[in-house]
Structure formats: C-alpha cells, structure tokens
Amino acid sequence: xxxxxxxxxxxxxxxxxxxxxxxxxxxxxxxLALQASLSAIRDAGLAPRDIDGVVSYGVGDSAQVRSVxxxxxxxxxxxxxxxxGGGSFSCLSVANAAMAVALGLCRHVLVYRALNGRSGRRLxxxxxxxxxxxxxxxxxxxxxxxxxxxxxxxxxARRHMIDYGTTTEHFGHVAVTLxxxxxxxERAIMRKAITLEDHRESRWIAEPFRLLDCCQETDGACALVxxxxxxxxDLPHPPAHVSSFAMGGSGASALSPDxxxxxxxxxxxxxxPGLYARAGIEVGDIDLAALYDAFTFLIIxxxxxxxxCEKGEGGPFVAxxxxxxxxxxxxxxxxxxxxxxxxxxxxxxxxxxxxxxGDAGVRQLESVExxxxxxxxxxxxxxxxxxx
Amino acid sequence: MAEKPFRILPRVxxxxxxxxxxxxxxxxxxxRCQPCGTYVHPPAPLCPDCLGKDLQVEAVSGRASVLTFTxxxxxxxxxxxxxxxxxxxxxxxxxxxxxxxxxxxxxAESVHVGMRVRAVFEEHEDVFVPLFTPEGA
Numbered sequence: 450x451x452x453x454x455x456x457x458x459x460x461x462x463x464x465x466x467x468x469x470x471x472x473x474x475x476x477x478x479x480x481l482a483l484q485a486s487l488s489a490i491r492d493a494g495l496a497p498r499d500i501d502g503v504v505s506y507g508v509g510d511s512a513q514v515r516s517v518x519x520x521x522x523x524x525x526x527x528x529x530x531x532x533x534g535g536g537s538f539s540c541l542s543v544a545n546a547a548m549a550v551a552l553g554l555c556r557h558v559l560v561y562r563a564l565n566g567r568s569g570r571r572l573x574x575x576x577x578x579x580x581x582x583x584x585x586x587x588x589x590x591x592x593x594x595x596x597x598x599x600x601x602x603x604x605x606a607r608r609h610m611i612d613y614g615t616t617t618e619h620f621g622h623v624a625v626t627l628x629x630x631x632x633x634x635e636r637a638i639m640r641k642a643i644t645l646e647d648h649r650e651s652r653w654i655a656e657p658f659r660l661l662d663c664c665q666e667t668d669g670a671c672a673l674v675x676x677x678x679x680x681x682x683d684l685p686h687p688p689a690h691v692s693s694f695a696m697g698g699s700g701a702s703a704l705s706p707d708x709x710x711x712x713x714x715x716x717x718x719x720x721x722p723g724l725y726a727r728a729g730i731e732v733g734d735i736d737l738a739a740l741y742d743a744f745t746f747l748i749i750x751x752x753x754x755x756x757x758c759e760k761g762e763g764g765p766f767v768a769x770x771x772x773x774x775x776x777x778x779x780x781x782x783x784x785x786x787x788x789x790x791x792x793x794x795x796x797x798x799x800x801x802x803x804x805x806x807g808d809a810g811v812r813q814l815e816s817v818e819x820x821x822x823x824x825x826x827x828x829x830x831x832x833x834x835x836x837x
Numbered sequence: 838m839a840e841k842p843f844r845i846l847p848r849v850x851x852x853x854x855x856x857x858x859x860x861x862x863x864x865x866x867x868x869r870c871q872p873c874g875t876y877v878h879p880p881a882p883l884c885p886d887c888l889g890k891d892l893q894v895e896a897v898s899g900r901a902s903v904l905t906f907t908x909x910x911x912x913x914x915x916x917x918x919x920x921x922x923x924x925x926x927x928x929x930x931x932x933x934x935x936x937x938x939x940x941x942x943x944x945a946e947s948v949h950v951g952m953r954v955r956a957v958f959e960e961h962e963d964v965f966v967p968l969f970t971p972e973g974a
Contacts, residue, residue, distance in 0.1 A: 604923070607907060653908070655910065656910070
C-alpha cells in the first residue's frame with residue numbers, strides 16, 4: 450500500500466528545544482515539558498499564543514497535553530492529542546502533528562515528550578514492584594520473568610544471530626560508534642569513549658545483550674514545533690520539511706509470539722516502500738538515519754529492513770564502519786538513545802532536524818538533504834522522511 | 838533454578854482457566870476451533886482463521902521446540918534465580934502455536950534454538966504455570 454503523497458512537504462519542523470538530559474532532573478515532568486516546549490517555541494521564532502495544537506505521547510509517565518497547554522496559556526487549540534504509547538510513537542507523534550497541519554486544522558503544533566526515566570519510573574521496575582496477578586496480554590509474558598523490553602528484543606536478536614550469523618561483536622561496533630558520536634555532543638549523558646573490549650567486558654543484562662547494548666535511562670524532555678510549510682519559510686531556521694511518514698508493522702514481536710511469521714523481519718520491511726514512495730525518494734537518497742536505538746541490535750535490524758544493506762548483512766555492515774559519520778549511512782550522530790539519552794526516541798528526531806539545518810556544530814555531516822528518523826516498540830514502528 | 842522461583846502469577850478468569858489450570862490434570866490445553874481444527878491462543882472468542890465461534894478446550898501433547906530465548910541476568914526481581922531462561926517455544930501440533938515460557942530442569946547455559954522440550958507444570962495453589970524441560974529429562 451503505497452498511498453498518495455497528499456501530505457508531502459505540507460508541514461515542516463521549525464523549532465526544537467531540550468532540557469538538560471540527566472539521571473536526576475530534580476523537576477516534575479510538567480516542568481520538564483514546559484521548559485523544552487518554551488525552548489522549541491522560541492527557537493521557531495514564535496510565542497506560545499502562536500501554537501494552536503499540542504501532541505504528546507507517553508505511558509502514563511509524562512506531562513498531560515492539557516496541563517502543558519494550560520501552563521503555556523494557550524487560549525484556543527484545534528488539536529490536542531495525548532497518545533498512549535512508547536518507542537513506536539516518537540515519529541508517529543510528529544506525523545500526527547503534520548497531519549493536523551497538512552489538513553489545515555493548525556498553523557503550528559507543539560510536540561513534546563517528558564520523562565523522569567531514571568529518577569522516576571524505571572523500566573522493568575514498575576511491573577515487578579506491583580507483584581500483583583496480571584491479566585490481559587501480560588499474563589502470557591510477565592509470569593515467566595519477562596519484565597523489560599531488553600529481554601524480548603534479546604530474543605529477536607538471538608534469532609537473528611542463529612539465522613544470519615550476527616554476533617555480539619557486531620552489537621559492540623554499534624555501541625562504540627554511537628558512543629564516539631556522543632563524545633562530540635555536549636548534551637549527551639555518556640561522553641567517555643568506549644572500545645569493543647569495554648563492550649565485551651560489560652555485564653550481561655539479558656543475553657545476548659550486555660549493559661553497553663542498552664540505552665540510557667534518562668530524565669529530561671524535548672520538544673519541536675511542526676508548522677505549515679508556507680509559513681515555515683518566514684521563520685528563523687531553515688525548515689525541515691516532513692516529506693512523508695508511516696506507522697505500521699507486522700506481528701514480529703517476541704511479546705506476541707503467536708502472531709509472528711518471522712522473528713527477523715521487522716516493521717521497516719512493511720512501511721519503507723510506501724514511506725519512500727510518498728516522499729518521492731529512494732533509499733540511496735537518504736543522508737542520515739536517526740534510527741530508534743533502545744538496544745544496539747535494533748540498528749542492525751532496521752538497516753536491513755529499511756534497505757540500507759541486504760537482509761542478514763547488518764552485522765558486517767556496521768563492523769565495516771558504514772554507520773560512522775564517514776560511512777555510507779551515518780546513524781545516531783547525536784550518540785542516539787544508547788549514549789545521548791533516552792527521551793523515548795524524540796531526541797533522535799531533533800538530531801535529524803539539526804543536521805538538516807546544518808547547525809549540528811562539530812557533529813555536522815557534510816551535506817544532509819534527506820534524513821530518516823524512526824521509532825520502534827513491540828511489533829510496530831513509525832518513521833519520518835525529513836527534507837531540507 | 839530453585840523448585841519454585843519467584844513468580845508474578847496470572848489472574849485466572851473464565852476465559853483463561855483452561856490454560857492456567859490444565860496442569861492440575863497434567864495437560865497443556867488450548868481452545869480449538871471445531872470446524873477447521875485451528876488451535877487458538879491467546880484465548881479469543883473467534884477463530885482467527887475461519888472466524889468460527891465454536892471453540893472447545895482440547896489438550897495437546899505438550900511437546901515443543903525452542904524457537905528463540907534469552908538468558909536473563911539482571912536482577913529485576915531480587916528473589917528470582919539468575920540467570921533464568923525465557924524462551925519462545927512452538928507446540929508440535931501446529932506451526933505458529935507458540936508460548937513464552939521458561940526452560941527449566943537443565944543448566945540455563947544449555948538452552949539452545951531447536952532444543953526439543955516438553956511441558957511440565959509448576960503449581961501455585963490454583964495456578965499451574967506451564968514450563969518446559971528438555972525432552973529426555
């Protein structure tokens with residue numbers, strides 16, 4: 450299903466904002482959301498009264514859209530969307546805003562994500578702390594000690610290793626590459642370079658994933674403004690046009706093993722053809738891939754299924770340096786969720802915007818015309834093609 | 838792994854009782870569509886294959902193969918034994934009839950993809966958690 454390109458370049462990201470990323474923000478999620486949002490609105494050259502839509506996502510751990518709108522003093526809004534979802538919703542949230550803009554509902558939509566992922570609610574802890582009997586889908590995973598995403602993604606990675614010969618050393622190359630990028634990023638939580646040996650010697654979390662295969666539990670927020678393209682041209686920064694977006698996938702989730710046809714085919718295989726067609730691009734046109742990287746292996750799987758390399762070749766591809774800033778498709782130039790921090794994927798979208806603008810400082814790639822960003826959770830994911 | 842490691846248990850309802858309590862009789866049970874013969878899991882009101890509504894509880898052999906697994910080391914739950922093996926197994930009776938489970942009765946390090954296993958049940962009052970152990974064990 451390719452769809453038509455009705456929304457192509459009708460909306461653009463015009464402002465971005467961050468709070469500091471830390472292990473202990475000392476602030477509530479509302480304060481974090483507000484700080485990042487105000488920063489993004491100012492960056493777009495706008496005032497809060499210009500915002501006429503607000504979109505966010507979270508899993509009960511973020512600031513509610515209505516409380517942020519109220520705090521910003523928004524008098525009227527044409528579009529409030531408080532989406533309940535995790536990693537797969539990072540690009541979906543931007544897509545949702547872009548749709549509201551493309552359809553003429555709004556002029557400027559604010560998108561944010563705030564969380565205290567380290568000092569507040571930590572992954573794997575909320576479930577185990579409750580220790581109550583579970584129902585719904587969780588009854589078929591939690592009783593077996595499946596408590597955090599690292600375990601279910603570990604099972605997908607394991608199957609990829611068996612089927613294609615991918616190794617934990619390949620994972621190490623991803624960790625080392627993204628950390629090297631984070632060293633050049635003042636915002637990053639982890640700025641000490643690591644080696645393959647450091648990766649190999651880090652402790653197991655859930656085999657085949659070690660500590661250095663996992664993203665950073667993070668406190669912080671980031672936000673962006675999605676504006677009508679024709680207005681965007683008059684704002685201070687070069688707009689990052691939303692050329693296309695997609696949200697979908699198949700049943701390929703370890704958490705619903707009954708629905709899986711193939712443990713090693715991931716969501717991009719299903720959405721990439723339409724995503725590229727609607728943007729009017731081919732995979733070779735993409736200059737930067739801001740891929741969702743909660744775990745190292747997720748980059749390998751997405752490189753294959755977004756079409757940057759052949760199926761099963763993702764491991765050798767990363768080991769060959771192809772995802773470094775000098776490689777054929779730079780990934781995670783900010784250090785990614787692995788080393789910059791985990792603002793549930795939205796920070797990777799902001800990095801893509803920065804690279805398209807050309808204001809990424811020492812991290813700036815030579816020429817970025819087209820960037821891909823993605824988000825992934827369980828069996829589905831979302832993605833954006835952004836263009837200068 | 839200890840005899841009865843820490844577990845967060847399922848909430849037993851009319852819809853899932855056949856699955857969580859079949860172990861009382863030593864049986865691994867699923868809903869099965871009577872017209873087309875498809876085993877349906879997780880429990881659902883309709884057969885996803887033929888949309889038939891006549892689903893009855895039937896036992897399977899309990900034999901299965903490991904499709905993939907992880908050895909968990911991180912102490913999410915302080916009381917659990919580590920490492921423990923979480924696996925996805927496919928039940929012999931039907932391709933795609935799969936469960937997440939733990940592999941027990943063998944060193945965690947010996948678990949591998951393709952391993953042949955059979956169902957055993959861990960009793961927690963009225964709940965019988967289906968776990969899997971190497972076929973010959």
